[in-house]
Structures are given as C-alpha cells and as structure tokens.
Amino acid sequence: MAVETLAARLGRDLDAEGFPVVPLGGVTSIGRFLEVLGPRGLGLDVAGLCDAAEEHWFRRGLERAGLGDAPGRADMERRGFHVCVADLEDELIRAAGAETVRQVIVDEGEWRAFRTFRNQPAQRERTVEQQLHRFMGTHSGRKSQYARALVRRLEPARVPRPLARLLADATA
Numbered sequence: 001m002a003v004e005t006l007a008a009r010l011g012r013d014l015d016a017e018g019f020p021v022v023p024l025g026g027v028t029s030i031g032r033f034l035e036v037l038g039p040r041g042l043g044l045d046v047a048g049l050c051d052a053a054e055e056h057w058f059r060r061g062l063e064r065a066g067l068g069d070a071p072g073r074a075d076m077e078r079r080g081f082h083v084c085v086a087d088l089e090d091e092l093i094r095a096a097g098a099e100t101v102r103q104v105i106v107d108e109g110e111w112r113a114f115r116t117f118r119n120q121p122a123q124r125e126r127t128v129e130q131q132l133h134r135f136m137g138t139h140s141g142r143k144s145q146y147a148r149a150l151v152r153r154l155e156p157a158r159v160p161r162p163l164a165r166l167l168a169d170a171t172a
Contacts, residue, residue: 001143001144001147001148002088002147002148002151003049003167004021005151006151006163006164006167009151010167017170019170027057027058028057030057030058030061031060031065034046034064034065035064038065038066038067039065040065040066041065045080046080047079047081047166047169048081048166049082049162050082050083050084051083051086052084052086053086053087055073055076055083058076058083059076062076062079062081077165080169082162082163082165082166088147088160088162088163089133089137089143089146090133091160091161092146092147092151093129093133093150094129094160095154095159096150096153096154096158098128098129100150100153101146101150102114102132103153104146104149104150105132107149108145108146108149113135117131117134
C-alpha cells in the first residue's frame, strides 16, 4: 500500500509502467516468487522491500533464484531489494514523527481507540513510538490503512530511504 500510494503521489502508475506491486502473502514466499519471476523463471526484473527480521529469507531467496551467493545488504540494494531498519511501520513513524502520526490517527477516526489502547497496562511503560507501532498491528487492515495515510502526509524529503529507493528502482 505504501509503495502504490507514494507512486500515485508522484504521478506514477506502476502497473501502466510495467512495475506491478505484488504482495507476497508472507516472507517465506519470497523464494517461490523469485524462482517464478526471476532469471530462472520469467526473467523479469524484480525488486522488493523487507523488514530487518526478514532479511535472511530474502538473502536465501535471492541466492536460490540465481541472483547471487548470500548477498550482503549492499548487494541486495544493488539488486533492488531494500531493508527497513525494523519494519515499514517503524520507518513511517520515524519519518512522520509521533505528533503527525497521532494527528493521522485522529483524522482516521481512531483517536478514542488509540487512547484506550495506550492505557492498557502492557502499553503504559512503552514509548509513544512503540505504542503507535503496536497500535497499527492490532486490527486487521490497520497496517495498510496507516501506510496509505502516513505516506499521504509525508513531506517528499522525509520518505523513508528503503521506500524511496524501491520506487526509484521501478523506472523504465
């Protein structure tokens, strides 16, 4: 959702440009996708975005698909695969800042739900950034909802590096 929203903000239609966004349905699917779409399959140029905790899955998938032997992060980036510091939600929260994220929650009509959430005993000792991050994952569809809303609010210079680099890789 974040990639497509950012592309639209920049006046781009990735499908029309021949760079469709394909959700994996889970990180363990990366190897299968790369086998089908990459050099041993359809021979398409592929790129991707992953969380830091998923990096080893992407490295193994790239290696198995014939895209390099256990590539390091720099090699992954040269191949178009970018790693978020923790995950995309973390990147977006840091880029937008806690106050902007709070305002987005208000704009999305969920301030009351967030206020209730952050008052739960398990949340009280967490930083506001940790609370915001966890809140985004507590409801089905919320990660996509906030990815779209936060990308719409970001100043172009504040777009997280992995997201900006991925979109830059998707050029003709």
